[in-house]
Amino acid sequence: SQQGEEDPQALSIQEGENATMNCSYKTSINNLQWYRQNSGRGLVHLILIRSNEREKHSGRLRVTLDTSKKSSSLLITASRAADTASYFCATVPAGNMLTFGGGTRLMVKP
Amino acid sequence: DTAVSQTPKYLVTQMGNDKSIKCEQNLGHDTMYWYKQDSKKFLKIMFSYNNKELIINETVPNRFSPKSPDKAHLNLHINSLELGDSAVYFCASSSTNEQFFGPGTRLTVL
Secondary structure (H helix, E strand, C coil): CCEEECCCEEEECCCCCEEEEEEEECCCCCCCEEEEEEECECCCEEEEECCCCCEECCEEEEEEEEEECCCCEEEECCCCCHHHHHEEECCCCCCCCCEECCCEEEEEEC | CEEEEEEECCCECCCCCCEEEEECCCCCEEEEEEEEEECCCCCCEEEEECCCCCCCCCCCCCCEEEECCCEEEEEEEECCCCCHHCEEEEEEEECCCCCCCCCCCEEEEC
């Protein structure tokens, strides 16, 4: 099974709305990362949050981490059509190999 | 300049053939990776290569073998291709936590 699992699998919103994606994982981690993948392209790193951090911001992105619940959320505020993409969380469990979840497909309608 | 590049972008071949995908990074990173992304967009790490140390995901068949002629290159060789090998293969590199991905190679096995 996937170490990181995103929820929802797909999300459709209107431009200007906020988009929230959740990620759950199973084992202890050193850090959790969020990546974005545009259709037909490679993944692009968005943000990293360490296991001793609870919240982190980068531009319109806000990431939270709850290690007691083994979960993280990615919030994109004031979404734009250009935010349409798949978003993946990735964790580094024991063994230090980055493990990705199944992704959330976000569609932002203009 | 492209940070992580892969060739070819598309590869169509018959079952049983042997093929290679090339990857090059110009970021000076120490570690390179190969990932497989299936039709459901699940991304699975296949190999991690760092300073001549190879870490293999145990689920990867031994028909797959990475070869690194130098620090900037990690090529993926696949022997006796099977239908189930059809996927998009991504190369990535890193020096710390953030990974930089190539554009992907779409492999289709007929």
